[in-house]
Amino acid sequence: MTFEQAKSALISRQDFIKKDGLDRVYACLERLGDPHLKIKTVHVTGTNGKGSVCALFEAAARAAGLKTGLFTSPHLVSLTERIQIDGRNISEERFAALFEEVFRAGPDLSFFELLTCMAFLCFEREKTALAVIEVGIGGRWDTTNVLPAPELSVITSVDFDHKKYLGNTLAEIAAQKAGIIKQDGACLAPLLPPEARAEISREAEARHAQCHFLAPVFEIKARDWENSRMTLRHKKTGAELPFGILGDAQVINATLVWEGLEFLRGRGWPLTAAHAAAGFALARWPGRFQAVRGGREYGGALFVVDGAHNDEAARAFAATWKASPFAAKDPVFVLGMLQDKERRGILELLAPLARKFVFTRPDSQRAADPCALADELSAIRPDAEVEVQQEISAALRAASASGTAAVLGSFYLAGAALELLAAGERT
16 A cells, blocks of 8 residues: 555545544554553643644653654644654655554544554554653543553643533533543643643542642743744753743743653653753744745745644734734734634634734635635724635735735644745745
């Protein structure tokens, strides 16, 4: 089977109806030799910040000389991004072979179920010392929750998203995310709203698990806006650490990883503060307030690409944007969203940040109509200039005339924009 055949078969499973429960996943894994029982993992859930936290854990473990696995979603450009060994995507050939084997063992599995089983099989065969696993949606009924005893569970944030599956209150959503806490395990989380903290504490107590809610131990010392990097300062020690991901929310993510590595060190893992610092400098996570300079086709304009696709992510983007030099440069915002998102709140957050907005359609069957989004933005801010371009490339060109633009609203859009801008640099 070729990579394109595997990709086509996987994508055809995206609309496959996933039944409640994990029995089919357990059955598939048993046919594969139960690879999920043979790997050491850090398991990460949260409304936002999951990917960054996973990338930071993986980079620090790699800096310590450990062989690492990384399973994340969604991908931005290639499906192979979702399964990485030692910081590198697996090859297309390896991806296709894994898919073929897993599909034979679980022909009734959905898109994400297949990918999860592929990742576990890959990490077991590669004999990774530590695999960092990102939850798809929620936690309790997520496919990744077949993991019996992670070394550490991490909840990065609790906010509103995927209400259809997770609930309509912070307590309901937190209860789903707390489902990754295992018997006699350990969980780290930031200082969450009381109703979310209560649910997580309740789950931890029922599981006889440790649970720690952490205040940020870092603050931002300096930002390198055009290179999407910054410097963090440890509040207690004063140590200044280069950090490879830009954004105000990263102080929370950095805290979770710093303290998580300290916890793992206490359990015998060879992970020092120096390895953590090296991982912070090494880590990159595309599509999170990432500044990209367009090529000739885009007039050398600077684009800030961010996958912000829910209220919490939009708030984080807005806070960082307002602190940036880009906010004063009369930017144009390129926006595209999916139908199932709570778009009103996102548009209200973004409406004050620019005078002109270009709406386009992410490459997804679930993409929202850009004309409808444009109408909604115009109702929120009647004085804004609004344009619709069905093609993403045309939307980027329309925005480039300003010299400074932001692209956000969907990881599908962020990935397409990064691919187009990279191609433009080569022309």
